[in-house]
Amino acid sequence: MMNIVIFGAPGAGKGTQSDFIVNHFGLRHVSTGDLLRKEIADQTELGLKIKSIMDAGHLVSDDIVDQMIDRAIAESPNGTLFDGYPRNVAQAENLDRMLASHGRSLTCMVQLDVPREELIRRILERAKVSGRSDDNEQTVKGRLLEYESKTLPVSEYYAKQGKRLQIDGMGKIEDISAAIITAIEKL
Numbered sequence: 001m002m003n004i005v006i007f008g009a010p011g012a013g014k015g016t017q018s019d020f021i022v023n024h025f026g027l028r029h030v031s032t033g034d035l036l037r038k039e040i041a042d043q044t045e046l047g048l049k050i051k052s053i054m055d056a057g058h059l060v061s062d063d064i065v066d067q068m069i070d071r072a073i074a075e076s077p078n079g080t081l082f083d084g085y086p087r088n089v090a091q092a093e094n095l096d097r098m099l100a101s102h103g104r105s106l107t108c109m110v111q112l113d114v115p116r117e118e119l120i121r122r123i124l125e126r127a128k129v130s131g132r133s134d135d136n137e138q139t140v141k142g143r144l145l146e147y148e149s150k151t152l153p154v155s156e157y158y159a160k161q162g163k164r165l166q167i168d169g170m171g172k173i174e175d176i177s178a179a180i181i182t183a184i185e186k187l
């Protein structure tokens with residue numbers, strides 16, 4: 001059973017490639033961003049609390065997302081694809097602990113590498129159709145800064161465990177999907 005993290009900056013193509021990976025390997029797609037946006041759309045107590053944090057491009061607290069992930073692991077006995085999580089080293093450590101407590105471990109982390117200028121271009125392009133209140137020029141820069149300062153160290157965390165697969169995130173969507181599948185199947 002596979003448990004995979006898809007990793008990369010905002011705009012790197014994690015959502016697009018996630019759809020492909022979950023279909024190919026029969027995994028459940030768990031996106032913390034999607035789960036949090038649903039809380040906001042449903043106007044839950046949690047949703048009201050996190051809206052301004054997300055609109056500012058900041059990370060919500062680890063407790064909130066860790067709880068969502070623990071539940072998602074329990075609800076996906078055939079394996080999970082984690083998208084948008086972990087976003088910092090503490091979350092990565094928690095993920096290892098939570099998987100272990102369910103008798104599982106991480107198979108690999110797939111990192112999509114895309115240059116900064118292209119990330120900004122893609123997010124502003126996506127903004128035209130996504131309706132996401134955090135897809136705007138102001139917030140994008142903040143999200144990239146959060147990524148560079150807090151999330152990027154997660155890449156080294158998995159490299160040290162020998163679990164990082166680095167994929168060039170530039171080019172045709174289907175070529176990137178093929179490169180991801182080949183890298184995972186080689187493990």
Ligand code: AMP
Binds near residue numbers: 059085091
């Ligand atoms: P995403 O859809 O992955 O780009 O996430 C959108 C926003 O949700 C982020 O900018 C954060 O505010 C919040 N978020 C998503 N995943 C996490 C996480 N693992 N930890 C903290 N905040 C998160």
